[in-house]
Every structure is written in structure tokens, then in C-alpha cells.
Amino acid sequence: MSDMPKVTYIEHNDVAHEVEVPLGLSVMRGAVDNNVPGIDADCGGECACATCHVYIEPEWLDKIGLPEPGSQEASMLSFAAVTQPNSRLSCQLQMREELDGLVVRMPEGQH
Amino acid sequence: MSQSDARIVIVGAGHAGGSAAALLRQYGWKGPITLVGEEPIAPYQRPPLSKAWLKGEADAASLALRPDSFYPANNVALRLATSAVGIDRTARAVALSSGEALAYDHLILALGAHARKLSLPGLALDGVLELRTVADADRLKAALGPGKRLAVIGGGYIGLEAAASARALGAEAVVIERESRVLARVACPELSAFFQDYHRAKGVEIVVGAAIEAVEGSGGHVTGVRLSDGRLIGCDAVLVGVGAAANEALARDAGLACNGGIVVDLAARTADPLIHAIGDCTHRPLPLYESMGRLESVPNALEQAKQAAADLCGRPPPTPEVPWFWSDQYDLRLQIAGLPLGAVETVLRGDPAAAQFAIFHLDADERLLAVEAINAAPEFMGGRMMIGKRKQIPGKKLRDMSLSMRDLAA
Numbered sequence: 034m035s036d037m038p039k040v041t042y043i044e045h046n047d048v049a050h051e052v053e054v055p056l057g058l059s060v061m062r063g064a065v066d067n068n069v070p071g072i073d074a075d076c077g078g079e080c081a082c083a084t085c086h087v088y089i090e091p092e093w094l095d096k097i098g099l100p101e102p103g104s105q106e107a108s109m110l111s112f113a114a115v116t117q118p119n120s121r122l123s124c125q126l127q128m129r130e131e132l133d134g135l136v137v138r139m140p141e142g143q144h
Numbered sequence: 145m146s147q148s149d150a151r152i153v154i155v156g157a158g159h160a161g162g163s164a165a166a167l168l169r170q171y172g173w174k175g176p177i178t179l180v181g182e183e184p185i186a187p188y189q190r191p192p193l194s195k196a197w198l199k200g201e202a203d204a205a206s207l208a209l210r211p212d213s214f215y216p217a218n219n220v221a222l223r224l225a226t227s228a229v230g231i232d233r234t235a236r237a238v239a240l241s242s243g244e245a246l247a248y249d250h251l252i253l254a255l256g257a258h259a260r261k262l263s264l265p266g267l268a269l270d271g272v273l274e275l276r277t278v279a280d281a282d283r284l285k286a287a288l289g290p291g292k293r294l295a296v297i298g299g300g301y302i303g304l305e306a307a308a309s310a311r312a313l314g315a316e317a318v319v320i321e322r323e324s325r326v327l328a329r330v331a332c333p334e335l336s337a338f339f340q341d342y343h344r345a346k347g348v349e350i351v352v353g354a355a356i357e358a359v360e361g362s363g364g365h366v367t368g369v370r371l372s373d374g375r376l377i378g379c380d381a382v383l384v385g386v387g388a389a390a391n392e393a394l395a396r397d398a399g400l401a402c403n404g405g406i407v408v409d410l411a412a413r414t415a416d417p418l419i420h421a422i423g424d425c426t427h428r429p430l431p432l433y434e435s436m437g438r439l440e441s442v443p444n445a446l447e448q449a450k451q452a453a454a455d456l457c458g459r460p461p462p463t464p465e466v467p468w469f470w471s472d473q474y475d476l477r478l479q480i481a482g483l484p485l486g487a488v489e490t491v492l493r494g495d496p497a498a499a500q501f502a503i504f505h506l507d508a509d510e511r512l513l514a515v516e517a518i519n520a521a522p523e524f525m526g527g528r529m530m531i532g533k534r535k536q537i538p539g540k541k542l543r544d545m546s547l548s549m550r551d552l553a554a
Binding site for chain 1: 166169170189191192209210211214218442443446462463465468470472477479521522525526529549550553
């Protein structure tokens with residue numbers, strides 16, 4: 034069993050995918066690299082498309098935090114489909130040790 | 145032959161081809177998938193080539209669409225550094241440069257586009273470059289640095305992004321544009337003027353309305369570009385960025401209809417029921433504009449990859465998207481949604497002096513057709529929503545900053 038940090042991605046239909054995401058890689062790349070459905074990441078992580086939108090599970094919200102006010106992410110996120118207070122753009126979240134075990138949910142659609 | 149044995153061959157391992165392979169597996173395709181690519185590396189993203197890659201801010205891993213391990217892990221056979229040289233639609237096989245014939249049950253053409261070439265004396269000199277592949281980008285990167293001077297032929301996105309990156313690396317840049325303004329083909333005059341002013345303020349020389357006589361050199365290496373008015377622009381390297389043309393020859397030779405791109409429908413199907421085409425190589429319907437055209441963008445490559453994969457896997461087609469595009473130059477993020485086809489009115493919202501504004505394009509019925517936004521993500525996102533909904537909106541509302549884009553788009 035490796036020591037690499039893990040993230041669980043839960044699709045809108047409740048299908049869960051637990052994958053290893055190396056430190057420093059974005060939560061978005063963790064999904065894309067493992068072909069997890071539900072995160073589109075059209076712009077490849079440039080914060081230009083808002084299609085890597087995820088909901089952070091409540092117990093992880095403190096560690097993840099909210100988008101920086103006035104940031105590109107905050108602007109883009111406000112227009113993503115069905116945003117909630119725990120919405121983040123996953124291309125802006127880098128894996129850190131303390132995020133090992135992170136759980137995120139994907140919205141019904143990214144477009 | 146059962147569905148689970150059916151073989152898919154994807155010709156072209158760029159953004160569209162690579163994405164199609166991944167989506168097919170995601171959507172449950174079980175049969176063999178072979179991805180054939182001319183370049184010696186696995187699918188990667190081209191947008192960073194004119195930006196982060198040149199500036200040394202990206203590496204191979206960050207450029208890759210997916211890690212190398214993805215392909216064997218998902219049973220996608222990668223045939224790199226391999227060209228397709230012919231399609232035999234009767235035998236259902238693709239002839240490869242290796243001499244093999246690769247049999248298919250379904251074929252996806254993701255052939256991409258190539259940099260247009262000029263016909264001018266001097267283009268074979270060392271140091272005359274184009275920018276399409278990572279190999280091209282490495283050559284360009286090697287030519288840039290403090291004290292170096294880059295002459296860019298073509299004031300389009302490639303040229304302007306490269307000029308901005310050159311400045312970031314301490315090199316000088318001169319952009320030579322044939323039309324009366326940069327971005328003439330793709331942006332409105334107001335946006336062109338904004339970019340010209342911004343680049344000039346960053347030390348880029350922009351020469352518009354220029355005709356080129358020749359590229360000149362010494363000892364086999366480029367030394368300058370001579371304009372038809374006699375002026376010589378000295379340089380250490382030349383980047384030719386005068387547009388891209390669809391790689392349609394393979395399809396045309398196989399008898400598939402082409403029109404500045406392989407003709408496809410909204411499910412990325414060609415007239416051959418066994419062949420789809422996706423990405424930069426296609427001529428496709430533009431449903432919001434009741435016309436057809438070629439879209440040169442990453443979002444288009446992805447959308448058509450989804451269309452083809454959905455069609456093959458029996459899923460409903462994705463909802464057609466509003467075409468969109470982005471370009472980063474200096475600290476400017478340009479985001480464009482829609483196409484200004486049939487636009488009769490332009491509306492400015494925001495403050496160009498603060499480099500934060502958007503230009504909206506409306507038709508005669510005040511329907512929003514397109515938006516060009518600079519550092520104005522709400523205008524881009526809200527505008528894109530409105531374009532998709534075919535929303536009519538009076539210009540004076542768009543101009544009014546006290547009305548939020550969220551409210552306007554609702």
C-alpha cells in the first residue's frame with residue numbers, strides 16, 4: 034500500500050472513485066489523470082473555464098478554505114452551474130499532506 | 145462481431161485525439177483503441193507553448209494531457225512518431241508510414257492543423273520558425289533571451305503571445321502585420337487598438353499595413369526581414385504566425401467531403417458512417433449562427449471529442465456549446481465567447497484604461513452574438529450564458545456597471 038495521498042471523488046450519481054494524487058498536483062489533475070468522470074477541465078487548469086467545479090465535503094472545508102475574494106477563481110466560480118457555499122474550482126487546489134483523504138463531490142454537469 | 149470487440153483507430157494524437165481516447169474509455173467503450181500520432185510524444189496541450197513553456201514555467205509533465213501511464217492503464221495503444229499515409233475506406237484500414245495497414249471498425253480523424261507557410265525568399269534560413277509543436281517551441285525558446293530580437297510575421301494570437309513571452313524573457317520583439325491592425329481576422333477594431341497600445345507600452349514594435357519583400361540572412365542564418373517599403377528589420381530569429389490550415393488531405397484523398405476542413409455534423413460524423421472527424425481539422429455546424437465553419441480552439445477540440453465518443457458509445461450528444469477561446473498576454477487575460485457573425489452594434493462595458501473591460505456584439509434584434517472580455521471574467525461568463533440562450537439585451541443595460549452580469553444574464 035503506497036503512502037501517496039488519496040482523494041475520493043464522488044460523482045453526482047454517488048459513484049465514488051478513490052485515487053492517489055501526488056503532493057503538488059491539483060485536485061483537478063488527480064481526476065483527469067485517472068479518468069474520473071464529472072470534471073471536464075476544458076482549459077487545462079488555467080482558471081479560464083470553470084468546468085473543474087467541485088463541492089468540498091463539509092469536514093474538509095476548513096482545511097481547503099474559500100476562494101480568495103476578488104480572485105480569478107472567485108469571479109469564474111460565481112457563474113459555474115449550481116454553485117454552493119462549499120464550491121471550489123479544483124484546478125486551484127494543490128494537494129498537500131494535510132489534504133490526504135480529501136473528499137469532493139462533482140456537480141451534475143460542468144456545462 | 146460483438147460491440148466489445150469493435151476496434152477504434154484514432155488518427156492524430158493531439159488535444160482532440162487524446163481526449164477522444166480518454167472519453168471513449170470513460171463512456172464505457174470496451175474494444176481496442178489505437179491512437180496514432182505523428183509527434184514522438186503523447187498527447188499534450190498546445191496553449192502553453194506560446195506562454196508558460198517559452199518562459200520556462202512548464203515542464204513535460206504539466207504539458208501532457210494525461211500521464212504516460214494513462215494509456216497502458218486504460219488499454220489505449222499509442223503509436224507515436226507514426227504518420228497515417230492513406231485511408232482505405234473499403235478495406236477499412238489506415239495505411240501507416242511504417243508500411244503497416246491498421247484495420248478499424250470505427251475511425252476517428254483528429255488530424256489537426258498545420259502552420260500556414262508564406263512564399264517568400266529566405267524562409268529556409270536557420271532561425272525562421274513556426275509554432276505548432278513542442279519541438280517548434282523549443283527552437284523558439286532557444287532563440288529568445290536578453291539582447292535577442294525576434295521578428296514576428298503575423299499579428300494574430302500566436303504572434304502576440306510570443307511577443308509578450310519574448311518581452312518577459314528580456315528579448316526585443318517586432319510584430320509585422322499585413323493588415324491595418326493586429327488580430328484583424330479575429331477581433332473588433334477597438335480590441336485590436338487596445339492590444340496594439342498595450343504591446344507598444346511594453347516595448348514591442350508593431351508595424352501594420354506591412355508588405356514583406358524577403359527574409360534576409362548571412363551564413364545561412366536569418367539576419368533580418370526586409371519590407372516592401374525598403375525598411376530592414378534586423379533580428380536574430382523570425383517567427384511566422386500567419387494562421388493555420390486544416391490537415392484535410394488524408395480525408396480528401398479518401399473521398400470525404402472537405403471545405404477548409406473535413407465536413408462533419410453535430411455528432412462529429414462524416415458522410416461515412418464509420419468515420420468521425422474532430423478538432424482543428426473539421427468544418428462543422430455552428431448552430432447558434434446557422435452556418436458552418438472551422439473553430440480553432442481547445443474547447444472545440446474537446447467538444448467534438450465528446451460528440452464522437454458519445455455517438456460511438458450510444459450516449460445522447462452533448463448540448464452544443466457557445467464557441468469560446470482565451471489568450472493570455474502579459475497580465476491581460478482575453479476571453480472571447482461567441483462569434484460576431486451578423487453583428488451590427490458594439491457595446492463597451494468597463495474601463496479600457498484600467499485594462500478591465502468587455503466589448504459586446506449585438507445583432508439587429510439586440511441579440512447578443514459575441515463578447516470579448518479583458519480581465520473581466522463575469523462579462524465573459526455572463527455573456528457566454530446570454531449568447532447560449534440567444535438573449536436579447538439593449539446596449540444601454542450592458543453599458544451600465546450598476547447592473548451586475550449575474551442579473552443581466554439571468
